[in-house]
Amino acid sequence: MRKKAVIKTRKKRDRISVILYVLYLVMLIGSTCLIGKLVYLQAWFKPDPRIKAALTPQSTRIVTQPVRGNIYDCKGKLLAMSCPNYILHMDCTVQKSNYEHMKDREKGMRLENEWRAKAMDLSVELAKVFPEKKARDYYKMIINGREKGSKYLAIGTPVDRKTRNRIIEFPLWNEGAYKGGLIIENDNIRVYPYEKLARRTIGFVRSNKSGVSNTHIGLEGHYDKYLHGQEGIEWQRLTDNGKVRDYDSTYCTVVDGQDLYTTLDIDYQEIADKALRKGIENEPDVEGGCLVLMDVKTGAIRAMVNLTRDNGGRGRFEEISNMAIGRKAEPGSVFKTVTLMTLLEDGKISSLDQTIPTNHGKVEGAKIPVDAHIQQYEVQNHTNRISILKGFEMSSNYVFATLALQNYVNEPERFLSYINKYHLNETPDFDLDGWRTPTIPTPQTRYWTNADLAAIAYGYSTQETPLHILMFYNAIANKGVMMKPYIVGEPVKMDAICSEQTAKTLTRALQGVTNEGTAKALKDARSNVAGKTGTSFATFDNGKYQDEHGRRKYLGTFAGFFPAEDPQYSVICSIYSKATTKSFQGGGIPAVAVKSLVDQIYNIDPYGQIRITK
Amino acid sequence: MKLSFAKIWTLIKNSFKAVLKGEFLFRLNTQNYFIHIVYTFFLFALIIWMSLKIDNAMLRVEKNNREIEELEIVNSQKTFELVQVSKRSAVKDRLKKMKSTVTENEKPAYKIDK
Numbered sequence: 001m002r003k004k005a006v007i008k009t010r011k012k013r014d015r016i017s018v019i020l021y022v023l024y025l026v027m028l029i030g031s032t033c034l035i036g037k038l039v040y041l042q043a044w045f046k047p048d049p050r051i052k053a054a055l056t057p058q059s060t061r062i063v064t065q066p067v068r069g070n071i072y073d074c075k076g077k078l079l080a081m082s083c084p085n086y087i088l089h090m091d092c093t094v095q096k097s098n099y100e101h102m103k104d105r106e107k108g109m110r111l112e113n114e115w116r117a118k119a120m121d122l123s124v125e126l127a128k129v130f131p132e133k134k135a136r137d138y139y140k141m142i143i144n145g146r147e148k149g150s151k152y153l154a155i156g157t158p159v160d161r162k163t164r165n166r167i168i169e170f171p172l173w174n175e176g177a178y179k180g181g182l183i184i185e186n187d188n189i190r191v192y193p194y195e196k197l198a199r200r201t202i203g204f205v206r207s208n209k210s211g212v213s214n215t216h217i218g219l220e221g222h223y224d225k226y227l228h229g230q231e232g233i234e235w236q237r238l239t240d241n242g243k244v245r246d247y248d249s250t251y252c253t254v255v256d257g258q259d260l261y262t263t264l265d266i267d268y269q270e271i272a273d274k275a276l277r278k279g280i281e282n283e284p285d286v287e288g289g290c291l292v293l294m295d296v297k298t299g300a301i302r303a304m305v306n307l308t309r310d311n312g313g314r315g316r317f318e319e320i321s322n323m324a325i326g327r328k329a330e331p332g333s334v335f336k337t338v339t340l341m342t343l344l345e346d347g348k349i350s351s352l353d354q355t356i357p358t359n360h361g362k363v364e365g366a367k368i369p370v371d372a373h374i375q376q377y378e379v380q381n382h383t384n385r386i387s388i389l390k391g392f393e394m395s396s397n398y399v400f401a402t403l404a405l406q407n408y409v410n411e412p413e414r415f416l417s418y419i420n421k422y423h424l425n426e427t428p429d430f431d432l433d434g435w436r437t438p439t440i441p442t443p444q445t446r447y448w449t450n451a452d453l454a455a456i457a458y459g460y461s462t463q464e465t466p467l468h469i470l471m472f473y474n475a476i477a478n479k480g481v482m483m484k485p486y487i488v489g490e491p492v493k494m495d496a497i498c499s500e501q502t503a504k505t506l507t508r509a510l511q512g513v514t515n516e517g518t519a520k521a522l523k524d525a526r527s528n529v530a531g532k533t534g535t536s537f538a539t540f541d542n543g544k545y546q547d548e549h550g551r552r553k554y555l556g557t558f559a560g561f562f563p564a565e566d567p568q569y570s571v572i573c574s575i576y577s578k579a580t581t582k583s584f585q586g587g588g589i590p591a592v593a594v595k596s597l598v599d600q601i602y603n604i605d606p607y608g609q610i611r612i613t614k
Numbered sequence: 615m616k617l618s619f620a621k622i623w624t625l626i627k628n629s630f631k632a633v634l635k636g637e638f639l640f641r642l643n644t645q646n647y648f649i650h651i652v653y654t655f656f657l658f659a660l661i662i663w664m665s666l667k668i669d670n671a672m673l674r675v676e677k678n679n680r681e682i683e684e685l686e687i688v689n690s691q692k693t694f695e696l697v698q699v700s701k702r703s704a705v706k707d708r709l710k711k712m713k714s715t716v717t718e719n720e721k722p723a724y725k726i727d728k
Contacts, residue, residue: 028634193698194701244672267702274703604718609724
């Protein structure tokens, strides 16, 4: 049997396929190694912790501060805004160790000397920007810092952007942070373009970093939660080219604060501020004063000036406390208008021309001082009767005490219920914190006598803030309708506190005061002003209205509105004196300040425009 | 089909041999799914490319944000300066300094009604 030849056929590979096969093998081995390495790195490899920390991309938590809302006046002018300030520090030790440890010692010394020479040039420039120190002081400070190893030396005061741009071009600092050592930190601070104008009304915060915690003054304090906004929090991861937001992490979008639109008119505020300052600045016995201007039809506050002497009552006038809302006192004769309104509304008198006996100024039925003005009146006019209008014009305590006692001695609650009706016993909501609630005694109060009723009638025994009084006078100007004072928001009608006819009668009486009475200083005002003066004394610690030296503390007030024929603005000005022998009447500084305000507003306000029909 | 250790061993051995010969994928008949494999690779490449693009875009966003912030700073600074110089008293002082005859209104404006 022939043995079958077994031929083992081998695949014949051509050259290309061999090369490809070798390449394939090489890649296969390579990839096997790579996979092996990957498995090793993932499963067993433990890197040096420092290298791991340096190479691991880190996420950084960034807190973004919201931009605090702006505050605007009624014409859109900025009253408060946030603006960046730059705080400068210097790392005085830059390059110091490099120069010290240079192999070439001489070169190191030379470079150090060059650095110091540039620091001298820098000091010269710094002295120009921050003149509180001389160039040599700055140089000494920097060199001392360099020798002591100071890495965070404060330089000058915070600067604005323009100055920052100049500063970064100064010698040494223009060489960058690593050579010059300049460290700039940005801080968004609150700025007030009108500086201290209406400071107490607008309020004050340094920056938006934290809420207003130290104080609640002004609109900044009251509306802080709206102005502040909401901090944003995000995580940023490091990429090869820089930091970007890590969208895989949670984040909270920053919400900027809301803007606040107020009723203030900063031009009128400036006029009012100047008018009041002019009146009180040269009076060393004046402790302070306030002036408030209100829009009659809406109750919008257009200007609110509060000036108090700083430095314990010896310094300049500054906006330190809000007296218009925060200082209640016996209002004085401006309260006689309240009595007159009550008598008219209650039908106790029918006309201002009604007369009562003068009785030599002695009030029957209550122990109150004799009214010397009435005695003068009797002598001058050879009469023993006085009209209510005349009594109002000359601001007679006798007339109003008598009228109150004649009509309400048996029912004082009725008289007081009218005061309550005029909202003079309560404090409505307001845009500023600290509006004080008035004090009105009642027959239930201890030691109530008829004298209290008489005193209330002419403005004593009660305590009111200037804004309460203004609110009342504004209602007369607004045909009896009381408006809630406001600085932010919409007008709010409270209610009608008297009839239109009563308001008209009162306007006539108030015009009589400015034309013929105690507020004659306003007679020549550019607009016809209707208003009433009031003067009261504050009590001393001894419970009396004057101290042992016969000195008194005055509260002089003028409250009114203009133009009398079609009222647009109501105004109150109150002056508080220190203990003095000088007299500070409502018809003095307050009336003069109001006249100055009225004259200037008349020239620029649309109500004063002279209409010409084409 | 009963699975035994020997069969598994044979499978591994054959697979290894096939890998060495470069026939592994052919034996799995992957040539039928070639287009899908290519498509998958394309998708991977696309994802990597897009990821890089997103990173770049985000970097640009950050850069632009910084620029916007700078511009806002400039704007607020300018606004502040503008408000300061437009103060009634500041204007008055400047006019005085310039010896201008323009002063505060001395009487109200005329309004012409049609």
